[in-house]
Amino acid sequence: MKIETTSLPSADVTCATCRANCCRLEVMLITETGVPERYVEFDDWGGMVMARLEDGWCAALDRSTMLCSIYDKRPLICREFEMGGYDCLAERAAHIE
Template identity: 60%
Template sequence: MIIKTITLPAKEPISCSNCQACCCRLEVMLITDTGVPDYFVAEDKWGSMTMKRLDDGWCAALDRDTMMCTIYQNRPLICREFEMGEYECISEREANL
């Protein structure tokens, strides 16, 4: 019996240079005060405070030219906890293929 071995290409580690900012399309609830400027805050239909999103679903604080957060130092808690390259990040990237 002949057994063929298939080598899958290694996935490039996620870094700042290849990040697709998939997390910037998720709804972000503001549950702590981190200093998010008021013009980036919206109220959802239940009265909770969220990050404002543009008509196409992207976070209003994302610089679309650099794909970087314009309020990084004052980003919401959930954005601080959402780590690049971790399970949730990879799941969002795969869901957006």
């Protein structure tokens, strides 16, 4: 039985090499995790989402470290986004500079 490597996390992606590309995605708030109100906005349909800055980056991203400033209270979707997983690698590839 062959395991597809695209479903396994990449060892090349760590907290030290992360470029926080997932912090450019729209993040819907579908569960209560304690996200501070200053980081919550409502989309055009009335759904709660993470606030983003004018340049598209998540407002909770600490730009000096490129780490989440509310990591312990981050939304469920952020908790489930696997570092080095398929979606992570796809976002990194989409934003190659």
